[in-house]
Amino acid sequence: MALRLYNTVSKEKELFEPVNPGKVGIYVCGPTVYKPSHIGHAVGPVIFDALKKYLTFKGYQVTLVVNITDVDDKMIIEAANRGISVAELADEVSASYFEAMNLLGVDSIDMFPRATAHIEDMFDLIRKLMAKDAAYAVDGDVWFDVSKCRDYGKLSHRKTDDQLSGTRKLASESKRNPGDFALWKKAQPDEIGWQSPWGYGRPGWHIECSAMSMKILGETFDIHGGGMDLVFPHHENEIAQSETATGCVAAKYWMHNGLTRVKTKSASGEWQNEKMSKSLGNVKTLKELFVEYDPKLVRFFLLSTHYRRPIDFSAEALDAVQKGMMNLLRTIERVGRITKTDIFKLGCDLSLLESKAQDRDREMVKEAGQAQLKYLEALDDDFNTAGALAVLFQYSTMLNRYIDHNQLEGSCDDNARIVLAQLGAMITSLGRVIGVLTGPLNSAANDNNGLVDQLMQIFIELRAQARKDKNWALADAIRDKLKAVAISIEDRPEGAVWQQTK
Numbered sequence: 001m002a003l004r005l006y007n008t009v010s011k012e013k014e015l016f017e018p019v020n021p022g023k024v025g026i027y028v029c030g031p032t033v034y035k036p037s038h039i040g041h042a043v044g045p046v047i048f049d050a051l052k053k054y055l056t057f058k059g060y061q062v063t064l065v066v067n068i069t070d071v072d073d074k075m076i077i078e079a080a081n082r083g084i085s086v087a088e089l090a091d092e093v094s095a096s097y098f099e100a101m102n103l104l105g106v107d108s109i110d111m112f113p114r115a116t117a118h119i120e121d122m123f124d125l126i127r128k129l130m131a132k133d134a135a136y137a138v139d140g141d142v143w144f145d146v147s148k149c150r151d152y153g154k155l156s157h158r159k160t161d162d163q164l165s166g167t168r169k170l171a172s173e174s175k176r177n178p179g180d181f182a183l184w185k186k187a188q189p190d191e192i193g194w195q196s197p198w199g200y201g202r203p204g205w206h207i208e209c210s211a212m213s214m215k216i217l218g219e220t221f222d223i224h225g226g227g228m229d230l231v232f233p234h235h236e237n238e239i240a241q242s243e244t245a246t247g248c249v250a251a252k253y254w255m256h257n258g259l260t261r262v263k264t265k266s267a268s269g270e271w272q273n274e275k276m277s278k279s280l281g282n283v284k285t286l287k288e289l290f291v292e293y294d295p296k297l298v299r300f301f302l303l304s305t306h307y308r309r310p311i312d313f314s315a316e317a318l319d320a321v322q323k324g325m326m327n328l329l330r331t332i333e334r335v336g337r338i339t340k341t342d343i344f345k346l347g348c349d350l351s352l353l354e355s356k357a358q359d360r361d362r363e364m365v366k367e368a369g370q371a372q373l374k375y376l377e378a379l380d381d382d383f384n385t386a387g388a389l390a391v392l393f394q395y396s397t398m399l400n401r402y403i404d405h406n407q408l409e410g411s412c413d414d415n416a417r418i419v420l421a422q423l424g425a426m427i428t429s430l431g432r433v434i435g436v437l438t439g440p441l442n443s444a445a446n447d448n449n450g451l452v453d454q455l456m457q458i459f460i461e462l463r464a465q466a467r468k469d470k471n472w473a474l475a476d477a478i479r480d481k482l483k484a485v486a487i488s489i490e491d492r493p494e495g496a497v498w499q500q501t502k
């Protein structure tokens with residue numbers, strides 16, 4: 001199987017062949033750390049962490065870099081409002097960002113370079129561009145001359161006229177072309193800044209990423225990622241800077257993820273989708289979101305949509321995905337209970353499965369092999385995690401039918417236990433490939449700080465007492481009334497357990 005990835009430059013799915021065989025370098029544009037992270041900040045890291053896990057599974061040695069923009073106009077304003085320094089603000093917001101990433105299972109990022117630690121690298125790059133007459137200084141500002149980049153627009157597929165009209169209003173008298181953008185911006189002496197060969201100032205946003213990606217991953221690396229909103233001007237300008245300076249292709253594959261949209265009510269009362277942004281008052285921070293929803297669910301949710309599609313973010317959408325995820329988790333839990341095995345920790349070995357399978361198991365074992373194949377095929381097709389997860393849903397349904405059909409709940413000998421555990425581990429081991437289904441959901445995060453579970457324990461105890469007192473009418477009434485609100489109680493040797501049935 002061969003991985004194909006959609007490249008924004010060619011607008012086609014291309015066969016993935018890294019620059020250096022066996023090794024992959026990925027650079028993803030990270031956050032500007034001025035406000036606590038919201039769901040929009042989680043999309044890129046979750047997708048590219050999952051992609052790294054998949055590439056690692058395929059045998060590549062992967063380096064994943066996510067930058068932190070820690071100096072920026074927004075940061076200066078926020079720090080001033082709060083009466084703290086820009087560095088203090090950056091430290092505080094980065095710390096909460098790292099914590100949120102950890103909770104989301106984003107644990108494969110190798111480096112988080114900070115812009116302020118790479119100022120010298122930016123100087124070097126600007127000097128190279130000046131030597132090629134592609135950059136010029138005017139009164140303390142340094143500009144990139146877009147007319148010196150022949151294929152400017154190759155990523156965003158904009159014609160030069162579009163670029164000019166889009167930027168005309170901002171055009172400065174001192175620029176050679178209206179589309180020229182800042183590499184270095186003059187700053188006032190009392191503002192945060194650095195002494196540069198062109199005067200006191202701050203770097204432009206685009207030059208940060210060109211300098212850091214090149215420094216860490218080399219002049220040509222494999223994958224450059226980021227949100228679709230970064231295609232123009234940020235990534236177009238990165239390409240212009242890097243490729244004009246080195247004469248090489250900056251990144252072989254440019255991958256852009258869809259943005260989060262949030263449902264809001266318009267003035268006329270209709271629901272509409274809007275791009276996620278801080279200016280929308282109803283956007284929760286990740287920290288707030290994790291009080292209500294387990295981060296494992298949030299990760300699963302973000303990977304339930306193909307990465308190039310927009311993600312409609314709402315409580316309803318999260319709840320819908322949670323139901324699907326709970327079905328998978330219930331299957332895993334059921335297999336674990338019957339086989340007395342921790343399926344989350346078990347690897348699936350198809351040859352062991354085939355050697356232990358009896359006649360009645362053959363069909364299901366074949367399904368397991370098929371599920372694995374289809375799952376990996378979906379990931380190879382432009383990293384279609386949504387398609388891959390759909391394979392798991394189908395497989396889980398078949399596995400439940402197999403358990404029911406063979407009445408494995410009632411009797412399960414050692415051999416049947418090994419086969420069933422392996423069949424269950426197919427779900428968890430495939431989930432692990434993209435870092436999902438790594439453990440049960442924390443119910444406390446899903447139902448108002450565990451209140452529902454606490455209330456349910458009271459009902460279960462009352463029902464147990466009624467049964468003990470041989471008050472069957474009351475015991476049945478409790479069960480039936482719960483059933484009416486879609487809660488089922490199942491009596492098991494270890495005690496009664498409850499679950500939501502819709």
Ligand SMILES: [Zn+2]
Pocket residue numbers: 028029030209234
């Ligand atoms: Zn960037």
